[in-house]
Amino acid sequence: MQTAIATVCLSGTLEEKLQAIAAAQFKGVEIFENDLLSFNGTPTDVRRMVEDLGLVTSVFQPFRDFEGMPEPQRAKVFSRAERKFDVMQELGCDFLMVCSNVSSDSLGGIDRAAADFRELGERAAARGMRVAFEALAWGRHVNDYRDAWEVVRRADHPAVGLVLDSFHILARGTDLTAIRSIPKDKIFLVQMADAPVLSMDYLSWSRHYRCFPGQGELAVDAFMDALQATGFDGLLSLEIFNDRFRAGSARSVAVDGQRSLLFMLDQLQKRTAVPVTGLPVLPPWATCQGVEFVEFAMDERSASAFEHVLTGLGFVKAGTHRSKEVTRWRQGNINIVVNCDKEGFAHSFNITHGPAVCALALRVDDAPATIERALGLLDQPFQQAVGPGELDIPAVRGLGGSLIYFIDRKSGLDRLWDRDFEPIEYSNGDSAEAGLTTFDHLSQSMFYEEMLTWLLFYVSLLDVKKTPVQAVIDPGGVVQSQVVETQDGSFRLVLNASQSRHTQSSRFLTDMFGSGVQHIALATTDIFATVEQLKVNGVELLPIPENYYEDLEARTDLSEEDLSRLQAGDILYDRDGAAEFFQVYTKTLENGFFFEIVERRDYQGFGAANAPIRLAAQTRLAPHPGMPRL
């Protein structure tokens, strides 16, 4: 399969777009007409630029409002087409994509449209060119790929073919069966786009919310299965109109595009056991069994304050690194690593970001295979010097320049705590353990424009599912929140981003000079006992207003005793059927970071209903300078 990407996907000037496309290892490019019109140079200059970058202009598009026009407009559209063929000749492109007519002047009728395409095909063929027809979901007469196919079939010309654009087909919920019986050599182009499920007019949905396959919720896989049944092996191109992509980094969005194709096509060949020509087979999705540790990059001053918090939360110092200024803190199955070393990655991270999470370590089935898959998906590998006798734990770059380590049993990487650390023996008796058992979830705050990048990063590498995006109300604006999690819940990650500068999530980005882990939720099996112990340990919890408990009383059947226990502990509560959820928060620590403690009783969510209460409580304690005081 040949793959390509449309210039319309990316931000920047045409030159920047093409450079980003070449850097992301694409070969083919669809030049969107507006990118040519706004370019300050001739089509020949563009041709040279494309060639110098080792690219090929696979498609020029779109040619609009063509078929079914009455005279005198009909004569005009043909002369307009000839002008575009001239441009394409200069551009070195032999393929014009025509989208269905939206003009109120256009006349319906499959045969009329077919006759127009036959004539256009004749004219194109005279120049050694080809044309293909796409049904826009909002086309005036043709808005269904089956009608576009009938037009192409009746045009019956070798230079006239069909375009299948996954968005237009899936957005309308058109039945995919008919794709299977289209002869593959008449499908000249497949355009790929995913999108979130929204109820909105097709045009606005398409022009602002498309995204790369894997980032949205459309049935892209079913579309690919139907396409594969035809034996299609032609040109498959990404065509995304997305406001965030237009505001994001062209280079990183282009890499995301390549990653999404590698991921989608690899899934296709795994699902159907039919190899995709020219595509390497990736190791399977990495099975993640949870978080082995979270590492904080600290200096000595912040480390001592942080270790005081950890002690309050019931952690004990369980080991010191054999060659670095690094300690391991432990409670239940939770490991927190505090790195104060004066050299290496964590130190540089601390200099840039201040005290913050610099790495996560995930437990996987097979760490070498995970890294191989990551590299195959164009993720960035990371390596640094390893001390003698210490384990070389494979890692990739994650959010905000942080690291993700992969630890498995197979390669013996799980011996980390004995190999690299000198264990500290402690007796359980005199510790102030608070009954915390595991990492429940982590939340990462990021720039709004990079949210889809990291979503794709996680879903392509790990066997995780994503939930639909939720809008969470913060006193300073709206935060978009989306979860990726394993089926069994052993790994749960919340991605947060906001377009307002005043939300807590945006303020965190300013505080730590970049995106990162803003909060960590730790699990307990008895929230009331845990809260009691935290109070004994002197941990300050986030105060929750009385109104919240008044409302709980009104909308639940909790007993007065339960309600007063919740209120006394500043515990938030949620219920889903018979499932129950309890949450408490520490006050916000240095750099905008905080801990949450949760108890789940069969509950699968994250207490979304409580998030605005918590955000308001946090904002009250640390108002934003630019915001009115609450």
Ligand SMILES: O=C(O)c1ccc(O)c(O)c1
């Ligand atoms: O939104 C549009 O106008 C438009 C143009 C060209 C396409 O290929 C398409 O899918 C949509």
Ligand SMILES: [Mg+2]
């Ligand atoms: Mg299209």
